[in-house]
Amino acid sequence: MMKIKECCISLFAAFGLLFFCLNISAQVPKKIRTIIVDAGHGGSDAGARAENEGSMGSYEKNITLAIANKLVAELKKQLPDTKIVPTRTSDITQPVKEKARIANENHGDLFVCIHADALQLKTGSRIIGYRTQTYTTTRYVGKGKRKKKIVTPHQREVAVRQYFKISTTRKGTSTLIFAARKTGDKIKAMENSDIFFDTEDNDSSLNINYNSPEWKANALLYTQNYFKKSYKLGSLIQDEIANTARENLGVWQRDKGIWVLQATQMPAVLIETGFITTPDDERYLNSEKGQQEIAVAIAKAIIKYKDQVENPKILPQAGNNSSNNY
Ligand SMILES: [Zn+2]
16 A cells, blocks of 8 residues: 555656646647548539629539549648548538538548639620510590590610620639637728628528627637638638739638638638639639649648648747747
């Protein structure tokens, strides 16, 4: 039987070891072992659709799948020791709750969602010809019983109009991250943007009450834990986009409408790859070259992020604001 003194010494030793381990684990950078790649929408949820005149009639779900599949292939090639998990690899219906479940059950260290933007379309019209329209005028002559109605037919040419949806002109790629509240002017907030959100807002099955204490608490917790990392990844993605010929529309934050991001317990970004209602972007997003270029740019950013997280630089004491700090 152990004496009291020996017991105390053992206990101190055990605590010492525990603190030592905790200290070590706090210093060991987190490894990025699992990356989740989500092709936005799918199946009966087509996402945005290009209905502008002269468009290819693209469905967002097909573009997101093509780019996500290329991104998965690229990451598997470049990061053979990292588990890459696609949420879907074919055209299946997949509610956002299912996407979040897959990400969480696989214990992802990063969640990357691929989407495409669409803008609200204005209606235009053009004259495509004329047709002859017959109309009549009526007058009366005479008085009393002799009063007589005279109807005279006339003809006139009227324009025949064709109505159509006008293509948009905005081009480029942006990245969205979730934040429970505005985080300063470093990142633009999305509320006042005219970008049309087709993403998670329309999923009525979610039935979110944005004013509920539960939503606010969860959203805040997500922001505290993952905002900086998500922003870092978003910035790296936009930097790589800027290195292609594509327009870099920057990193934006939102507190609503991107439910899936805050439902995942990991840093998460949603990439709006381009505008399917803008003909140049639509062609680019449908082309093998364009899809591959975007996939490679995102993969490069993820690899840089992984490297920076796993091999943080030693910071000078005053470097608290450095971006390497997370
Ligand atoms: Zn979408």
